[in-house]
Amino acid sequence: MHRMRRWSVRNARWLKKLYHGIENALTLCHPLFERVGYQRLDKSFLAIEKVTKGLLIDSQSCGQCIVGFTGLSCPMNCPKTMRNGPCGGVRADGKCEVKPEMDCVWVMAWEGNQQLGEKEYPIQFVQPALNNQLIGTSAWLREVRNRKAVDNEI
Amino acid sequence: MKFDDEPLVPGENLPVRPGHDSPGRLERVLRAGAFVVTAEIAPPDSADPEEVYARAALFDGYVDAINATDGSGAHCHMSSVGMCSLLTRRGYAMVMQVSARDRNRIAIQGDVLGASAMGVSSILCLTGDSVGVGDHPEAKPVFDLDCMSMLNMVRDMRDKEHFLSGRKITSPPRVFLGAAANPFGPPLDYRPLRLAKKVAAGAQFVQTQYCFDIEIFRNYMSVIRDMGIHEKVFMLVGVGPLASAKSAEWIRSNVPGVHIPDHIIRRLAGADNQKDEGVNVCVDMTQQIKEIEGVHGVHIMAFKQEHRVAEIVTRSGVLAGRELWRPGIARDVDPATH
Numbered sequence: 001m002h003r004m005r006r007w008s009v010r011n012a013r014w015l016k017k018l019y020h021g022i023e024n025a026l027t028l029c030h031p032l033f034e035r036v037g038y039q040r041l042d043k044s045f046l047a048i049e050k051v052t053k054g055l056l057i058d059s060q061s062c063g064q065c066i067v068g069f070t071g072l073s074c075p076m077n078c079p080k081t082m083r084n085g086p087c088g089g090v091r092a093d094g095k096c097e098v099k100p101e102m103d104c105v106w107v108m109a110w111e112g113n114q115q116l117g118e119k120e121y122p123i124q125f126v127q128p129a130l131n132n133q134l135i136g137t138s139a140w141l142r143e144v145r146n147r148k149a150v151d152n153e154i
Numbered sequence: 155m156k157f158d159d160e161p162l163v164p165g166e167n168l169p170v171r172p173g174h175d176s177p178g179r180l181e182r183v184l185r186a187g188a189f190v191v192t193a194e195i196a197p198p199d200s201a202d203p204e205e206v207y208a209r210a211a212l213f214d215g216y217v218d219a220i221n222a223t224d225g226s227g228a229h230c231h232m233s234s235v236g237m238c239s240l241l242t243r244r245g246y247a248m249v250m251q252v253s254a255r256d257r258n259r260i261a262i263q264g265d266v267l268g269a270s271a272m273g274v275s276s277i278l279c280l281t282g283d284s285v286g287v288g289d290h291p292e293a294k295p296v297f298d299l300d301c302m303s304m305l306n307m308v309r310d311m312r313d314k315e316h317f318l319s320g321r322k323i324t325s326p327p328r329v330f331l332g333a334a335a336n337p338f339g340p341p342l343d344y345r346p347l348r349l350a351k352k353v354a355a356g357a358q359f360v361q362t363q364y365c366f367d368i369e370i371f372r373n374y375m376s377v378i379r380d381m382g383i384h385e386k387v388f389m390l391v392g393v394g395p396l397a398s399a400k401s402a403e404w405i406r407s408n409v410p411g412v413h414i415p416d417h418i419i420r421r422l423a424g425a426d427n428q429k430d431e432g433v434n435v436c437v438d439m440t441q442q443i444k445e446i447e448g449v450h451g452v453h454i455m456a457f458k459q460e461h462r463v464a465e466i467v468t469r470s471g472v473l474a475g476r477e478l479w480r481p482g483i484a485r486d487v488d489p490a491t492h
């Protein structure tokens with residue numbers, strides 16, 4: 001699994017584009033989702049996300065995905081569940097303080113950020129504290145609903 | 155440093171000056187442009203307040219503020235809230251460390267209000283070591299927040315006067331906000347950006363991990379200066395005496411985030427009195443750090459050698475003749491100008 005994580009980070013640039021593409025496509029389906037009901041769809045979407053994102057990035061389904069900011073390194077694999085960058089304990093070889101057999105999630109996130117080739121590093125965005133109520137829900141559907149909510153406000 | 159509006163009653167804070175966020179001595183002294191000295195106090199494994207007072211007294215007249223650690227190294231000791239509560243009453247300027255490891259957002263916000271009410275004027279937000287390195291590895295790690303979201307939260311409590319939930323705070327905590335930084339941990343090229351992010355999240359001062367590798371630190375500071383971060387945050391650099399070559403070896407392989415280069419260990423190993431040599435290394439390091447542009451002070455972590463802090467401060471000459479606050483100093487202030 002670690003190998004897959006590393007592959008995803010190395011391919012962060014086009015994977016991030018693909019990820020956004022999926023979100024865009026899903027946003028187009030909003031009227032349909034609304035008719036069926038978001039709540040009813042959540043379980044199925046979560047299952048799809050678990051398979052795809054689970055395989056590619058070891059996603060932990062926190063329901064508030066920020067891998068677009070982390071160069072495709074899922075921060076929920078950090079034993080301290082840090083969502084804003086590496087702790088001070090990263091080992092000299094870049095391995096995790098808590099799990100020495102694993103590459104530090106945030107060392108990978110920094111590599112991934114450098115792969116993105118964007119003007120500003122998205123890792124620099126200060127992420128809010130995790131909402132524990134959203135754990136185990138579909139992040140994609142949430143994103144779609146958030147976008148629509150913003151559209152409606154404008 | 156004595157100020158002309160020094161309170162006569164110990165435990166009372168200084169008035170908050172315009173442009174300041176806290177009534178604390180640490181912010182005052184830093185904004186006044188002095189080269190500041192802070193030190194870490196060892197919390198006792200006991201419920202006896204006299205032990206706390208005795209440990210603080212070791213620093214009287216040598217440090218501007220004292221850090222009370224919060225279960226550092228994931229070991230259980232007297233709490234930082236408790237230490238601060240005792241010491242602020244005697245007028246000490248405290249930096250209360252808050253670790254995200256043991257408490258969730260509800261507990262932390264409550265502690266921030268309580269601490270501020272007791273006169274704590276500086277708070278240092280930390281993520282914390284993992285429970286695995288401590289004496290209770292079977293404990294549940296909380297990590298509800300990380301240092302960044304904690305900084306943001308406490309800044310909003312102070313400046314926007316509300317809890318994380320949005321609920322109103324009637325009298326906000328007047329605190330000067332700090333963070334830790336480790337310029338020596340991988341990925342090295344990301345570390346200056348990480349500091350920039352902490353400043354964006356609300357950090358006004360930082361205290362760094364032990365600096366034993368001056369070359370890495372000089373490189374780090376040159377990037378910090380290029381980015382202009384040293385003008386937005388006060389940088390206090392971590393120093394401390396190593397007890398021996400053997401203990402240095404142990405620290406670098408067992409304490410997360412501490413980097414000690416080989417030449418330091420060789421220097422200790424070659425000395426007749428390794429303990430004294432550890433202090434010499436610390437004095438040298440302090441003097442070299444003081445010369446680096448953009449550094450505003452040192453933070454002395456003299457683990458189990460707190461009694462040598464005064465010597466390190468005196469010998470390194472960092473105070474440059476500046477007289478520091480100590481208990482009872484207010485009595486020397488001329489009441490006519492008060």
Ligand code: SF4
Pocket residue numbers: 077078079080081082085086087088089090091095096097098099103104105106107
């Ligand atoms: S070393 Fe990296 S992965 Fe491990 S706890 Fe620290 S930030 Fe998280």
